[in-house]
Amino acid sequence: MIISLLCVGKTDSKEISSLLEDYEKRLRHYIRFERIELPDVKRKNLSPAQQKSAEAELILKKLSPPDQVILLDEKGKEFRSVEWSAQLESKMIQGTKRLVFLVGGPYGFDEQIYQRADSKISLSRMTFSHQMVRLFFIEQLYRAFTIIRNEPYHHE
Numbered sequence: 001m002i003i004s005l006l007c008v009g010k011t012d013s014k015e016i017s018s019l020l021e022d023y024e025k026r027l028r029h030y031i032r033f034e035r036i037e038l039p040d041v042k043r044k045n046l047s048p049a050q051q052k053s054a055e056a057e058l059i060l061k062k063l064s065p066p067d068q069v070i071l072l073d074e075k076g077k078e079f080r081s082v083e084w085s086a087q088l089e090s091k092m093i094q095g096t097k098r099l100v101f102l103v104g105g106p107y108g109f110d111e112q113i114y115q116r117a118d119s120k121i122s123l124s125r126m127t128f129s130h131q132m133v134r135l136f137f138i139e140q141l142y143r144a145f146t147i148i149r150n151e152p153y154h155h156e
């Protein structure tokens, strides 16, 4: 299985980039992982709806029909880390080829993306910046694999 983290917009903070790279290095011991950052859609005079639609076009180009797509969305389902690690493990056992997690832009996702998604998960009921979310997510992904492997990183 490959896990893709598909994000709208570049990581513009050196500190966040460096932390992301650190977790990505650790993750590669467990799973094939890629982070894809789509270019910012910042054309003048776009309404939020038009911006989301332009972002959706870019997102959809990066998806293939068999991909399982999970939105990161504050209105999604919340999990405890142990529950989420079990979900990931079952995706691997079921033979999922590519699991794509999506981080939206400043206005969230266009309706086309909600239609394409298989599910949506929330990291908290609070809203984070699209920059911070990728870091919190990747740490949870790393944590999940240490739980699957029974390694001493997570403590209940």
Ligand SMILES: C[S@@+](CC[C@H](N)C(=O)[O-])C[C@H]1O[C@@H](n2cnc3c(N)ncnc32)[C@H](O)[C@@H]1O
Binding pocket: 071, 072, 073, 074, 075, 102, 103, 104, 105, 106, 107, 108, 109, 121, 122, 123, 124, 125, 126, 127, 128, 129, 130, 133
């Ligand atoms: C600044 S937020 C957008 C908020 C916007 N109000 C919306 O309608 O979604 C940018 C992106 O970060 C992600 N995000 C922010 N907070 C999150 C949370 N608590 N859990 C999961 N994803 C989150 C989502 O992918 C969201 O589209």
